[in-house]
Amino acid sequence: MTSVAYILPVYEEEENLAVFHAAMQAATSTRPDLDFEFIYVNDGSKDNSLEGLLELRATDQRVTVLSLSRNCGHQVAVTAGLDAAGEADAVIIMDTDLQDPPAVSMEMITMWQDGVDVVYAQRRSRKDGAFKRATAYGFYWVLDRLASIDIPRNVGDFRLMDRRVVAEVNRYREQDRFLRGIVAHVGFRQEALLFDRDERYAGETGYPLRKMLSFAASGIIGFSTMPLKMISRLGFAISALSVVLAAYVFGVRVFNPDDSVPGWAFLGVGMFLLSGIQLIMMGVIGSYLGRVYVETQDRPLYSLSLVARGAS
CATH class of the missing domain: 3.90.550.10 (Spore Coat Polysaccharide Biosynthesis Protein SpsA; Chain A)
Structure with a gap:
């Protein structure tokens, strides 16, 4: 049957x-x-x-x-x-x-x-x-x-x-x-x-809100690499912003030196540049490493405390 x-x-x-x-x-x-x-x-x-x-x-x-x-x-x-x-x-x-x-x-x-x-x-x-x-x-x-x-x-x-x-x-x-x-x-x-x-x-x-968000994250991360690409793109965008800022600082120093503030140029450009690079690297490495770490532990998905089936 x-x-x-x-x-x-x-x-x-x-x-x-x-x-x-x-x-x-x-x-x-x-x-x-x-x-x-x-x-x-x-x-x-x-x-x-x-x-x-x-x-x-x-x-x-x-x-x-x-x-x-x-x-x-x-x-x-x-x-x-x-x-x-x-x-x-x-x-x-x-x-x-x-x-x-x-x-x-x-x-x-x-x-x-x-x-x-x-x-x-x-x-x-x-x-x-x-x-x-x-x-x-x-x-x-x-x-x-x-x-x-x-x-x-x-x-x-x-x-x-x-x-x-x-x-x-x-x-x-x-x-x-x-x-x-x-x-x-x-x-x-x-x-x-x-x-x-x-x-x-x-x-x-x-399924309260916390569990729904966790479940949604599992679905998106498990079947898409787009979040990693978005993080990388954000990092590149911030890095590009630092280049624009550097050009602005250079222009002020050359064409209008009286308006420039000593010291802030290096700090501003350096902060944005390093932040962009960190976002790129942390986004790529952190997301993949976290998943790899969990999977390589190879732990059982569950343990059973009781099984009642058939004549048992």
């Missing part, structure tokens, strides 16, 4: 879990021809999410529970689920706050069975606040212009991937993970499925 695994990252979603899983059961009951597994990944939740997941498992043996030893972030939690779902014919990534309607995943499965390798859910509308919509628009606008690959706009991690795609994605083990960029990078046949995103059922988002 064809198998489909859901990767369901959880971070402090105790109020949503029972309602979400009931919606998942209702949606998947329309496809009795498929073998479903629900892989919930507890991302170091501090509330009672883990207990709630174990209660779900007690009533539904299709539920697998993975618990990370600490909070590693949404992208790493999804990665842990992908690692565990290697035998499934297809994998669907969803959040558990009911903003991604479970019924939409049934449409994804139909498209996959028609030959699409990756079906990504593209938001036709979203019921977020004005600030969230504005920052999301700004992020995708910047990413679209800076990234070296085409990453679809208004697309999160809600998607279906064929097992061949999952195998390729699992080969990417960088620490600063941006999965929607990785999936775009691996290629294969990818198509969009438009849907209307709902509001959170309960609780608060696990």
Whole structure:
């Protein structure tokens, strides 16, 4: 029987879990021809999410529970689920706050069975606040212009991937993970499925502004060298400004020496010139060195404190 695994990252979603899983059961009951597994990944939740997941498992043996030893972030939690779902014919990534309607995943499965390798859910509308919509628009606008690959706009991690795609994605083990960029990078046949995103059922988002900015930086830096080029260009611009300033100082000293101020010329030109050079070198070396340092440590992406699967 064809198998489909859901990767369901959880971070402090105790109020949503029972309602979400009931919606998942209702949606998947329309496809009795498929073998479903629900892989919930507890991302170091501090509330009672883990207990709630174990209660779900007690009533539904299709539920697998993975618990990370600490909070590693949404992208790493999804990665842990992908690692565990290697035998499934297809994998669907969803959040558990009911903003991604479970019924939409049934449409994804139909498209996959028609030959699409990756079906990504593209938001036709979203019921977020004005600030969230504005920052999301700004992020995708910047990413679209800076990234070296085409990453679809208004697309999160809600998607279906064929097992061949999952195998390729699992080969990417960088620490600063941006999965929607990785999936775009691996290629294969990818198509969009438009849907209307709902509001959170309960609780608060696990992505405050600080995490959103960090996530955006990972996406831009991980798939674009344009920030390095912009820093270098800024450095060259400042250096050019110092040359203009030097020409001005020289002109004042030659043609209007009474207006010149002794000593400031050398300090001004030297400061701008050295600042420009420092920006160029620090921008190039610092950005690359930081990434190289983290990757060469070759640390595991995560550690599991609990695995509840099958008869265990």
